[in-house]
Amino acid sequence: MPKIGMEPLRKRALIDAAIRAIGDRGSLDVTVAQIAQEAGVSAALAHHYFGGKEQLFLATMRHLLTELGQDLRSALHQATTPAARVAAVIAVNFSASQFAPQTVAAWLTFYIHAQQSEETRRLLRVYARRLHSNLAHALCQLTDRASAVAIAEGAGALIDGLYIRHALRNGAPDAVAAIALVEDYVATKLACGRKA
Amino acid sequence: MPKIGMEPLRKRALIDAAIRAIGDRGSLDVTVAQIAQEAGVSAALAHHYFGGKEQLFLATMRHLLTELGQDLRSALHQATTPAARVAAVIAVNFSASQFAPQTVAAWLTFYIHAQQSEETRRLLRVYARRLHSNLAHALCQLTDRASAVAIAEGAGALIDGLYIRHALRNGAPDAVAAIALVEDYVATKLACGRKA
């Protein structure tokens, strides 16, 4: 056979190229040809390996989701106290790898695409549920269940909102400020949150 | 059959149709022909009145922005206390007219489009600045300036986040819960917010 075992390498290269291309143009309107060129292969090869544009996109999203999950697991692993876990969950969402302008832009476009694609919507729900359950679980050890769920809900929305806002900022996104804002929210709610 | 003075009527009909079409498909990939059909005219007429697709979109966005501004002004008008003003600003963003699924979806797509269009970005900044200044101004009468700005920042991000989340929900968006969450955030910060 030829240079055997190219498939995983090419797939990975194409996914990376897709993230870059989508992030650069800020839209899913990138052409398969553009992505392929960015990856240094022909458009035909992208079709050969992924079957179609939509599937390339879904694979790209799954990749992003997997990466986020790994970052999260690794961060939670070295957090011992409940408070540290909460901080870890928050921080991961604004970590360098997740908060890169291209990554943010890519996530944003997938949010939009979710309105047309059931599978994309499903993947996005996986992310939201995971974020929520991680936050709520850690918070449960710091307050009652109902409050924990409420705070997790608010913090999740806050994270999404900061994400979308920073995607529009012209200047460099300020991860530190974003983290501080969310942590302040959680801390304030924990300290003074009677009722919801 | 030109009954004279069709221009404003047609423009309005096309803008309304654009909001509906964009909202339905959840994407700016709607064709001019689809929008025109929705408005009951030919695609050529849309070009005649707006000059092009991009300009139709920008006009649609300006319309949305104007509408939001009117809702806001009217709500602020009948709010007498600072607290009521804060509540009014929050509530307007989740009012029936603004929180309609199609409107939310349309806003979302414009957020994405902003990454490619300077004019769209500018319009979006107008919205963000107005929201922030309205909130901060009202909050200033309830706390010190620095805190007011910080709370306005957080509340703004929270509103955006709830917006994006509700755009993905399958079920009916829950405006009441969203308003409660944001108001709770503001109330909590006002009551217990020493430092940020």
Added chain:
DNA sequence: TTTTATTGATTGAGCAGTCAATCAAGAATA
């Protein structure tokens, strides 16, 4: 008749997806 409104037909560009053909590396054969 001049102006405004309106459209069907047409064009030209761009793009996803397909296909037949080529390339090269390893395996089997002699």
Added chain:
DNA sequence: TATTCTTGATTGACTGCTCAATCAATAAAA
């Protein structure tokens, strides 16, 4: 060792379609 096979990898060219934009023609006021 030299000579075919075999097969994954890879591509250029092509197809069929969609769509924004344009234009020439028509209809109704004014």
